[in-house]
Amino acid sequence: MFYNLRLVYITTKDKAEAKSIGKKLVKENLAACVNIIDGMETIYRWEEEIVEDTEAILIAKTPYHNVQNLTDRVKDLHSYECPCIISLQLTEQEGNEEYQKWLLKNSQKQEIDYEVEDL
Incomplete structure (x- = not known):
């Protein structure tokens, strides 16, 4: 079954910002769930300078x-002028179908009961 799901990869300045944004996304039904990975090392170019920093992934x-x-x-x-927000398409959605249905149900503005046959 294809549910057209995405993982949206977002970098933030720290765990506190990731948590703040993540809570709002879940509360507003824009995401069913978020994961936070703290302490990512990053190297990037900004305004012609090479910058090394630590960020959190949401x-x-x-x-x-x-x-x-x-x-x-x-x-x-977001606190960044140009935040990293990248949507990754899940092309082969094998795995726990019940979880995928839960994700869909919990990413809606209204409560909808999905049946496998309806999707």
Whole structure:
């Protein structure tokens, strides 16, 4: 069964910012679940300088139809001028179908009971 789900990869300045953004995304039903990975080392170019820093990764799990609203919301909440927000398409969605249904149900503005046959 294909559910058109996405993992949205977001980097933040620290765990506190990742947690703040993540809680809002889940509360506003823009993501069913988020994961936070703290202490990522990053090297990037900014304004012609090479920068080394530590960041936190925020991974949001959401259906495709939420990606643009999620992106807009993260940009509103984020401290960076140009935050990394990248949607990764899940091309082969094998795995726990019940979890995928849960993810869809918990990423909606309204409560909807999905049956496998309906999706």
